[in-house]
Amino acid sequence: MIRLKINGQEQNWDGDPDLPLLWFLRDEIGLTGTKFGCGQALCGSCTVMMDKEAVRSCITSVSDAAGREVTTIEGLHPTGDHAVQKAWRQVNVPQCGFCQAGQIMQAAALLIENPKPSHDQIREAMSGNICRCGCYQRIENAVHLASTGV
Amino acid sequence: MNIVTRPDDLSGPGRRTRIEKITRRSVLKGLGIAGGLVLAAPVMSRQAFAAYQTGAGKMPHGTVIDPRVFVAIAPNGTVTIVAHRSEMGTGVRTSLPLIVAEEMEADWSRVKVAQAHGDEVKYGNQDTDGSRSTRHYLMPMRQIGASARTMLENAAAKRWGVPVTEVKAVNHEVVHAASGRRLGFGELAAEAAKEPVPGVESLALKNPKDFRYLGKGEVGIVDLRDITVGTAHYGSDTRLPGMKYAVIARPPVTGGKLVSFDASDAMKVSGVEKVMEVQGWPWPSKFQPLGGVAVIARNTGTAIKGRDALKIVWDDGANGKYDSAAYRTELEEAARKPGLIVRKEGDVDAALKGADRVIVGEYYLPHLAHVSMEPPVAVADVRDGKAEIWAPVQSPGGTREDVAKTLGIPEDSVTVNVTLLGGGFGRKSKCDFALEAALLSKAVGAPVKVQWTREDDVRHDFLHTVSVERIEAGLDKNGKVIAWRHRSAAPTIASTFAAHAVHAAPFELGMGLIDMPFEIANIQCENPEAVAHTRIGWFRSVSNIPRAFAVQSMVGEIAHATNRDQKETLLELIGKPRLVKLDSVKDPWNYGEPFDSYPIDTGRLRRVVEVVADKGGWGRSVPKGHGLGIAVHRSFVSYIATIVEVSVGDKGKLTVHQVDTAIDCGTFVNPERIQSQIEGAAIMGLSLAKYGEISFKDGKVQQGNFDDFPVIRIDEAPLVTNVHIVPVDADTPPSGVGEPGVPPFAPALINAIFAATGKRIRALPIGKQLET
Numbered sequence: 001m002i003r004l005k006i007n008g009q010e011q012n013w014d015g016d017p018d019l020p021l022l023w024f025l026r027d028e029i030g031l032t033g034t035k036f037g038c039g040q041a042l043c044g045s046c047t048v049m050m051d052k053e054a055v056r057s058c059i060t061s062v063s064d065a066a067g068r069e070v071t072t073i074e075g076l077h078p079t080g081d082h083a084v085q086k087a088w089r090q091v092n093v094p095q096c097g098f099c100q101a102g103q104i105m106q107a108a109a110l111l112i113e114n115p116k117p118s119h120d121q122i123r124e125a126m127s128g129n130i131c132r133c134g135c136y137q138r139i140e141n142a143v144h145l146a147s148t149g150v
Numbered sequence: 151m152n153i154v155t156r157p158d159d160l161s162g163p164g165r166r167t168r169i170e171k172i173t174r175r176s177v178l179k180g181l182g183i184a185g186g187l188v189l190a191a192p193v194m195s196r197q198a199f200a201a202y203q204t205g206a207g208k209m210p211h212g213t214v215i216d217p218r219v220f221v222a223i224a225p226n227g228t229v230t231i232v233a234h235r236s237e238m239g240t241g242v243r244t245s246l247p248l249i250v251a252e253e254m255e256a257d258w259s260r261v262k263v264a265q266a267h268g269d270e271v272k273y274g275n276q277d278t279d280g281s282r283s284t285r286h287y288l289m290p291m292r293q294i295g296a297s298a299r300t301m302l303e304n305a306a307a308k309r310w311g312v313p314v315t316e317v318k319a320v321n322h323e324v325v326h327a328a329s330g331r332r333l334g335f336g337e338l339a340a341e342a343a344k345e346p347v348p349g350v351e352s353l354a355l356k357n358p359k360d361f362r363y364l365g366k367g368e369v370g371i372v373d374l375r376d377i378t379v380g381t382a383h384y385g386s387d388t389r390l391p392g393m394k395y396a397v398i399a400r401p402p403v404t405g406g407k408l409v410s411f412d413a414s415d416a417m418k419v420s421g422v423e424k425v426m427e428v429q430g431w432p433w434p435s436k437f438q439p440l441g442g443v444a445v446i447a448r449n450t451g452t453a454i455k456g457r458d459a460l461k462i463v464w465d466d467g468a469n470g471k472y473d474s475a476a477y478r479t480e481l482e483e484a485a486r487k488p489g490l491i492v493r494k495e496g497d498v499d500a501a502l503k504g505a506d507r508v509i510v511g512e513y514y515l516p517h518l519a520h521v522s523m524e525p526p527v528a529v530a531d532v533r534d535g536k537a538e539i540w541a542p543v544q545s546p547g548g549t550r551e552d553v554a555k556t557l558g559i560p561e562d563s564v565t566v567n568v569t570l571l572g573g574g575f576g577r578k579s580k581c582d583f584a585l586e587a588a589l590l591s592k593a594v595g596a597p598v599k600v601q602w603t604r605e606d607d608v609r610h611d612f613l614h615t616v617s618v619e620r621i622e623a624g625l626d627k628n629g630k631v632i633a634w635r636h637r638s639a640a641p642t643i644a645s646t647f648a649a650h651a652v653h654a655a656p657f658e659l660g661m662g663l664i665d666m667p668f669e670i671a672n673i674q675c676e677n678p679e680a681v682a683h684t685r686i687g688w689f690r691s692v693s694n695i696p697r698a699f700a701v702q703s704m705v706g707e708i709a710h711a712t713n714r715d716q717k718e719t720l721l722e723l724i725g726k727p728r729l730v731k732l733d734s735v736k737d738p739w740n741y742g743e744p745f746d747s748y749p750i751d752t753g754r755l756r757r758v759v760e761v762v763a764d765k766g767g768w769g770r771s772v773p774k775g776h777g778l779g780i781a782v783h784r785s786f787v788s789y790i791a792t793i794v795e796v797s798v799g800d801k802g803k804l805t806v807h808q809v810d811t812a813i814d815c816g817t818f819v820n821p822e823r824i825q826s827q828i829e830g831a832a833i834m835g836l837s838l839a840k841y842g843e844i845s846f847k848d849g850k851v852q853q854g855n856f857d858d859f860p861v862i863r864i865d866e867a868p869l870v871t872n873v874h875i876v877p878v879d880a881d882t883p884p885s886g887v888g889e890p891g892v893p894p895f896a897p898a899l900i901n902a903i904f905a906a907t908g909k910r911i912r913a914l915p916i917g918k919q920l921e922t
Contacts, residue, residue: 002711013613014447015420015421015452016419016421016451016452016455019449019451019452020451022451023449023450023451023452024449024451026386026449026450027395027449027450027451030389031380032380032386032387032389033379033380033381033890034380035384035386035523035524035572036386036450036525036601037523037524037525037604038176038604038855039454039603039604039605039855039857040604040855040857042604042856042857043523043604043856045523063350067491071823072273072378072380073379074379074380074381076379080375080378080379080681085378085379087376088378089374089375092370092374092822094238094239094371094373094374094377094378095240095241095826095827095830096237096238096239096522096523096571096572096573097239097373097377097382097570097572097575098384098522098523098524098571098572098573099523099572100377100378101377101380104378118834122864122865123865123867125867126864126865127863127864127865128185128458128857129863129864130523130861130863130864131523131833131864132521132522132523132573132575132834132861133239133523133830133833134829134830134831134832134833134834134862134867135572135826135829136833136862136863136864136867136868137829137867137868137871138826138829139864141862
């Protein structure tokens with residue numbers, strides 16, 4: 001039995017310890033905000049935070065998450081009003097929106113590590129997250145806005 | 151938790167932006183009483199009346215403009231407007247209902263959007279493709295809104311016993327100015343529903359100067375909040391009680407077949423419940439499944455692990471030798487010989503022979519995969535002779551039809567719920583993934599989700615075609631172009647529908663080949679044969695990508711050869727403002743639109759060039775090592791010009807410093823979403839130019855994921871993208887936005903690279919060509 005803490009709630013898993021955390025979140029406990037985009041940590045759609053660090057849940061096993069604090073998009077802020085989420089809405093970032101949960105979690109983790117990133121630092125930190133619709137200019141602007149106060 | 155259960159639970163309380171399945175039953179339940187505009191019975195009109203004609207009426211099932219189908223008003227005043235097109239990122243789920251709200255004087259903050267399921271008899275055509283939604287529905291949606299407003303005004307006038315000319319709907323209420331009386335829409339809903347639907351000819355549309363929402367760009371998309379908090383509902387987010395999770399191993403070669411499989415190791419994976427064959431159809435079969443072996447498990451990760459353990463023997467079939475490098479040579483050879491003539495003006499052979507010099511450009515563009523961020527996925531629940539589907543489909547009506555055919559049940563027994571699409575770009579116009587889910591659900595007797603992995607997506611896509619475009623331009627001794635021959639050799643999308651289709655369909659010819667707008671005395675367009683060896687499909691802007699690349703690169707080549715400015719050369723080639731006639735073309739396709747409403751207007755084409763040159767600072771001095779490039783292209787009856795500033799650094803490192811795009815898309819609804827579409831088109835254009843290549847060896851796609859089929863990331867994105875929307879007269883018909891931003895990007899970039907480095911790239915992707 002693996003014990004996990006996800007968005008502050010205890011969860012148990014007695015299946016395959018190697019199951020990617022992504023599928024545990026989505027299929028086993030119904031937290032579908034975290035998305036599947038590539039399965040190989042190439043696109044960032046599945047980004048969650050583990051102890052305040054951004055990780056790709058598609059290559060993180062459930063056993064790796066044991067004993068860690070996992071935060072998904074659903075748990076980022078109790079009312080959905082994290083500075084990054086607010087900035088995202090102010091800048092009208094999304095097009096299709098599918099990659100955005102991963103982008104937001106990556107940006108939130110960046111601001112924990114570096115509360116005032118430069119534009120170059122934003123572009124570097126966000127470069128693991130693909131947006132096929134091409135919202136990059138707005139992502140950059142929204143992260144900058146979140147870091148300067150929304 | 152975000153567990154969506156049975157459809158009756160989907161219309162949940164007060165969730166403005168949740169994907170809702172609107173059945174008559176759920177609407178009535180939501181309304182609480184037998185009132186509301188939705189009540190009255192039959193669908194009114196098949197044919198849109200319009201001040202300008204569009205091709206909407208010729209689409210399957212045409213247009214429906216009955217307000218009772220699209221609008222419901224609850225007693226508390228909440229107005230529910232149906233979005234019948236699919237949301238894949240263009241903003242259409244907001245824009246079309248916004249048009250209705252504008253005309254009916256609804257207050258947008260009191261409007262809920264409900265997503266239509268697939269039912270074209272009820273809603274009219276639902277194919278969300280071809281950059282058509284606003285183009286075909288601006289006027290019908292205004293008419294729906296005006297009808298609803300008129301019914302509300304009539305009801306109020308009756309209640310007060312005053313002439314209807316004395317009342318007016320204003321911001322969610324009807325007002326009688328003379329007496330100061332006012333009634334909210336909710337208070338009038340039940341009576342308004344009993345009013346007859348006014349005839350289209352009697353409707354008074356609002357004066358555009360009174361618009362509160364249209365043309366302003368101040369309304370955010372309805373799903374914005376849900377997207378940022380993780381509750382927006384995509385295809386993969388549907389969860390049903392007892393649902394099984396499946397992945398499928400498909401034949402690696404198009405047209406291949408399953409010979410045998412050994413599931414013993416797969417069945418040993420804990421959590422795998424079943425391994426079974428999936429029916430496949432012989433190629434070509436339109437959108438029917440490829441077949442293969444399905445692994446069904448308690449979750450997706452386990453199904454993938456089970457699939458990895460399968461041992462399968464395939465018969466590769468006739469395409470087992472497909473090799474894209476050899477095929478390129480084949481296409482080049484085809485393009486060097488005369489082909490089927492599809493446009494002919496003057497005498498090109500003689501003019502080329504008599505030319506002072508002839509510039510020849512041969513341009514190659516490989517297959518492209520769509521790679522929408524959400525790989526194909528669908529949930530199906532098939533039981534008791536009925537099928538219910540939840541899927542991110544661009545064509546819910548077509549999906550319903552195909553599911554019915556595939557299962558052998560009547561269409562009435564099929565319900566297609568349209569989720570948000572995590573990107574589409576044409577891929578999700580083909581519903582093979584939904585058909586797979588339907589077949590598997592029927593076989594196992596439980597709801598099944600079929601999830602495609604990224605590798606499945608890349609390897610079993612309906613790919614963008616591969617093409618060789620060869621242009622010969624003959625110049626007289628003054629450098630004026632007097633002859634133009636364009637041969638376009640590319641496998642056709644028709645090959646996905648019919649075996650042995652080797653020539654472009656009219657709709658492909660109409661995308662930048664036969665509609666080439668230059669004023670040249672001798673023009674000949676040819677279409678040599680090309681045989682398809684894989685599934686070819688629509689990819690955002692389709693044949694316009696290779697055609698615009700070739701034509702606009704050739705303009706750059708001519709400018710260089712004649713030592714003239716690119717923009718001046720371009721304007722000279724476009725010639726004087728006029729409407730281009732295509733008299734020599736047998737079946738001139740104009741994106742399905744009548745030429746009367748949507749001519750090929752070189753005045754508008756010139757104007758976007760001039761606007762982008764002005765706003766984008768054409769001719770400005772740029773730092774050493776930088777270059778500017780320009781390109782213009784008309785597609786989806788819109789006019790778009792792009793300027794790119796690029797620099798090429800060490801080891802060919804490409805930096806796009808600035809992109810400026812001017813778009814004339816006629817009358818527009820939401821400029822903020824136009825801007826986002828054009829920003830995104832620059833990214834997609836840069837992706838395909840820099841990296842886009844799907845190659846084949848032994849019939850198999852050689853790429854599989856974002857490592858070997860890369861797309862642009864934020865650290866390589868243009869540093870600035872500016873979008874300039876060209877204002878038009880209020881009576882200019884609306885035209886496409888979703889796709890037209892893509893075609894001019896690559897040639898503008900390539901022309902800029904030439905300006906920066908003197909290197910002319912004629913084959914995409916750029917890849918390593920700038921490294922040496």
